[in-house]
Amino acid sequence: MNCEPLKAQLVDYLSRQLTAAEHAALTAHLAGCAECREELQAMERVWHTLGQAPVPEPGPQARPAFYAMLATFKDELETTPDYSLQGLWLRLRAWSIPRPALRLAYSLCLLGVGVLGGYWLNSGSKTAAADQQQLAALAAQVGEMRQVMLLSLIDNPSATERLRAVGYTKELPDPNSKVVNALLSTLNHDDNVNVRLATLEALTPLAQADATVRLGLVHALAQQDSPLVQAALADAMVQLQERRSVPPLRRLLKQENLDNMVKSKIEQSIQTLSDGPPAAPATPQRHDQTQFSPQPARAALAV
Amino acid sequence: METTSDEALMAAVRADDLDQLVPLFERYHGPLFNYLTRLTNDRETSEDLTQTVFERILKYRGSYQPTQPFKAWVYQMARNVHADYWQRQQKVRAADVDVAEVERTGGLRGAAFSQMRVNNHHDDLHEALDMLTVPQREILVLNRFQGFGYEEIGKLLGCTAEAARVKAHRALQALRKIYFAN
Ligand SMILES: [Zn+2]
Numbered sequence: 001m002n003c004e005p006l007k008a009q010l011v012d013y014l015s016r017q018l019t020a021a022e023h024a025a026l027t028a029h030l031a032g033c034a035e036c037r038e039e040l041q042a043m044e045r046v047w048h049t050l051g052q053a054p055v056p057e058p059g060p061q062a063r064p065a066f067y068a069m070l071a072t073f074k075d076e077l078e079t080t081p082d083y084s085l086q087g088l089w090l091r092l093r094a095w096s097i098p099r100p101a102l103r104l105a106y107s108l109c110l111l112g113v114g115v116l117g118g119y120w121l122n123s124g125s126k127t128a129a130a131d132q133q134q135l136a137a138l139a140a141q142v143g144e145m146r147q148v149m150l151l152s153l154i155d156n157p158s159a160t161e162r163l164r165a166v167g168y169t170k171e172l173p174d175p176n177s178k179v180v181n182a183l184l185s186t187l188n189h190d191d192n193v194n195v196r197l198a199t200l201e202a203l204t205p206l207a208q209a210d211a212t213v214r215l216g217l218v219h220a221l222a223q224q225d226s227p228l229v230q231a232a233l234a235d236a237m238v239q240l241q242e243r244r245s246v247p248p249l250r251r252l253l254k255q256e257n258l259d260n261m262v263k264s265k266i267e268q269s270i271q272t273l274s275d276g277p278p279a280a281p282a283t284p285q286r287h288d289q290t291q292f293s294p295q296p297a298r299a300a301l302a303v
Numbered sequence: 304m305e306t307t308s309d310e311a312l313m314a315a316v317r318a319d320d321l322d323q324l325v326p327l328f329e330r331y332h333g334p335l336f337n338y339l340t341r342l343t344n345d346r347e348t349s350e351d352l353t354q355t356v357f358e359r360i361l362k363y364r365g366s367y368q369p370t371q372p373f374k375a376w377v378y379q380m381a382r383n384v385h386a387d388y389w390q391r392q393q394k395v396r397a398a399d400v401d402v403a404e405v406e407r408t409g410g411l412r413g414a415a416f417s418q419m420r421v422n423n424h425h426d427d428l429h430e431a432l433d434m435l436t437v438p439q440r441e442i443l444v445l446n447r448f449q450g451f452g453y454e455e456i457g458k459l460l461g462c463t464a465e466a467a468r469v470k471a472h473r474a475l476q477a478l479r480k481i482y483f484a485n
Contacts, residue, residue, distance in 0.1 A: 057336075
């Protein structure tokens, strides 16, 4: 009798993967075949020995190493704009853009980057530099499209969408004046406090380099009624060392029903702004002056 | 308590919610380390390789199709990581060992296992395992230690379930011969 097909079932017998019928047939054959019984015994021993081999456990450093790696990836994801086709596509999908035409335009722009990117990856080093240049140009176009997207979303009825639009500011290295105006308008007129706060947060870094934004923020002081935004604006003014904000801040102090916390925050801000930059080394003389004049008007007069 | 499926977690990772990799790490880093250690017989190397697997999961998360079983996908990745490592080892080895010697002992044998540690009463078994070809050892590891059925093994190795079954049988038979020859 040919034992080979049955011998091939021994592993399954050991790992209990035989059907009931197969199992019965094999058992019947084993009863009458010494050679197969011997084979089974030998296999069983190997199988058993294998099973007794100690289970290797990962060392204690595996987990910390993993978390460190994960943190690195998360940082990269947050800080670097992802120009890979996949990254852009994921963003595109996450945006849930309301206007089909815009979506189409944006997709076509992405397609351009993707095609060229693919071409660039496939082409040799000869043309790599030129193609990289073109890729950068297309990436700039994507930046422009982002501005358009921001403008289209910032009037969305959903506060979540508006927050998302404001969030795009971070990804715009050089927002145009339309974007800046839209953001300033949102800061002054959006009825959601969170959106206004996020807008202020997005505008403050821009104000470092952009005089329009700085002035916009100064004027915004008079427009705010939320204590949270008032306090955040006062903070921003200190951060920017914007002395022109002192008069509007003083006017805010005269407002009725001004929150007490905001009141002391504004007083503190006026004080700091009038004293000059806190980081600047203060001469002893100036320090004395400050002490003797509790209401310095130097900065306010300078405006 | 309902647990989120591997596939749902990986789909979230794919959509840049990287924290969802944490539960997947908890579920798989043990088994993957186990698998790689049994293939390489080297703890330190296997720890590195396991880390590399998770690194690749993050790097290539976009290539995961939510319809495919995560387990199959991640083991495929682990196989590739091991294959890359093995090839590197092969090159290092070829650089300082007579190539003819490698040829003679069989291309798939031994190269990665020169650093094997023989330090306990399972020495014989390790030695026997090390004398198998990598594909033979792999199929035994998958079948005996990783709880893979023939269907899954077939998918992973790119053959039918039946072929996987035959291979598993032959591998065990080869091991038996080596083990009992000593
Ligand atoms: Zn027989």
